Amino acid sequence: MLTSKRAAGKLELGAFPRGRAILQRLSGLRNHIQLLVNTYIKRYPRYGLNPFRAKPKDTSFHNLLFLRLEVTSLCNANCSFCVYQFNNRPRISMDEDIYEKAVSEFTALGGGRLDFSPIVGDALIDRELEKKIAFARQDPRITSIDFFTNGILLTRERFDSLVEAGMTHVVISMTSFDPEEYEQLYRGGKYQTVLRNLYAISESPHFKRISPHITIKTGKLDCRSQPDFIEMKRRGFVIWVQHEIDSWDNQITQSDLPDTMSISSMPAKQRNRGPCLQLASIAVRANGSMTYCGCRDDRPESDLCFGNIRDQGLTDDAMNPNGVLARVTEQFMNNDPDDLPDVCKNCTMYQPFGPVYPKYNAKHRFN
Numbered sequence: 029m030l031t032s033k034r035a036a037g038k039l040e041l042g043a044f045p046r047g048r049a050i051l052q053r054l055s056g057l058r059n060h061i062q063l064l065v066n067t068y069i070k071r072y073p074r075y076g077l078n079p080f081r082a083k084p085k086d087t088s089f090h091n092l093l094f095l096r097l098e099v100t101s102l103c104n105a106n107c108s109f110c111v112y113q114f115n116n117r118p119r120i121s122m123d124e125d126i127y128e129k130a131v132s133e134f135t136a137l138g139g140g141r142l143d144f145s146p147i148v149g150d151a152l153i154d155r156e157l158e159k160k161i162a163f164a165r166q167d168p169r170i171t172s173i174d175f176f177t178n179g180i181l182l183t184r185e186r187f188d189s190l191v192e193a194g195m196t197h198v199v200i201s202m203t204s205f206d207p208e209e210y211e212q213l214y215r216g217g218k219y220q221t222v223l224r225n226l227y228a229i230s231e232s233p234h235f236k237r238i239s240p241h242i243t244i245k246t247g248k249l250d251c252r253s254q255p256d257f258i259e260m261k262r263r264g265f266v267i268w269v270q271h272e273i274d275s276w277d278n279q280i281t282q283s284d285l286p287d288t289m290s291i292s293s294m295p296a297k298q299r300n301r302g303p304c305l306q307l308a309s310i311a312v313r314a315n316g317s318m319t320y321c322g323c324r325d326d327r328p329e330s331d332l333c334f335g336n337i338r339d340q341g342l343t344d345d346a347m348n349p350n351g352v353l354a355r356v357t358e359q360f361m362n363n364d365p366d367d368l369p370d371v372c373k374n375c376t377m378y379q380p381f382g383p384v385y386p387k388y389n390a391k392h393r394f395n
């Protein structure tokens with residue numbers, strides 16, 4: 029039974045580990061409920077519980093769950109499963125004026141989570157990343173700042189300086205702990221660098237708070253028994269394993285992958301579940317062009333693109349009843365798979381709008 033003792037008017041639970049664990053869980057639950065309320069009730073007063081069922085009538089709130097900023101479209105890897113090798117968008121870093129305009133508009137609309145994962149590219153190539161993070165962090169309406177990286181440049185020093193600037197979470201994308209597989213999938217001979225970085229950041233005093241995740245793409249079904257996998261788990265990394273790859277709108281084919289991996293096929297459950305979660309976000313690409321999908325929309329122009337932030341506001345399109353968002357939302361609501369935007373038709377990254385995102389995000393935000 030949990031008993032507590034009070035010392036000098038303060039609850040002391042150091043001697044009661046179970047009590048402390050229960051309190052931590054309650055605090056996590058409170059964060060989760062708070063985020064659900066903020067996400068679904070406060071932020072969507074006119075949408076009801078499904079933000080896609082009604083049109084906004086008021087520009088004083090927005091339906092953005094997060095803003096993705098492609099701080100650079102350059103990458104220092106050349107993965108066999110990635111569309112970067114065929115990418116024909118300009119490979120550039122985002123200008124400061126684009127960045128500041130996007131962040132300022134987002135905070136003026138209420139703020140929330142900032143995601144620096146490029147559609148393709150690696151945010152750590154941007155030497156100004158800490159400065160950009162610090163600029164956003166100074167506004168309390170920004171609730172979290174995170175991104176995916178291939179980890180090649182994530183040294184312990186860089187990790188610490190990013191956390192000190194305001195980064196709240198990071199996900200490292202790699203293969204299983206096998207140099208040969210890494211060379212086959214990521215190419216470029218950086219396996220040992222990434223491994224060294226993982227060990228080094230696990231020693232950082234910030235490690236526990238940031239709780240870095242590793243996402244592993246692998247054809248090895250036994251990857252969980254690799255010694256480095258076991259050691260990474262022991263050190264506290266959360267590890268996701270993925271054996272199948274999305275085709276990036278049929279641009280990646282089975283011939284780009286080793287025999288042990290396959291292209292995912294779209295599960296039937298992805299049908300009839302309403303608009304994709306990505307439509308509740310906006311991605312501003314490095315050149316300022318905007319799209320509703322920062323996950324898979326890598327083409328210079330697509331059905332999800334809606335202009336450039338240099339000459340229009342972040343939510344101008346969302347507020348237009350005849351805009352791209354209204355049209356695409358309608359397409360998803362019609363449940364006709366053939367009538368979806370082209371980039372969405374075969375996409376296996378579809379995620380329905382539900383409580384998964386707030387749950388994940390509740391864990392990785394500023395206190």
Ligand code: SF4
Pocket residue numbers: 103104105106107110111112113147148149150178
């Ligand atoms: S998957 Fe990521 S790391 Fe690999 S080439 Fe594409 S953008 Fe770069």
Ligand code: SF4
Pocket residue numbers: 304305306307320321322323324325371372375376377378379
């Ligand atoms: S279905 Fe795929 S391409 Fe379409 S918005 Fe969702 S993640 Fe993006």
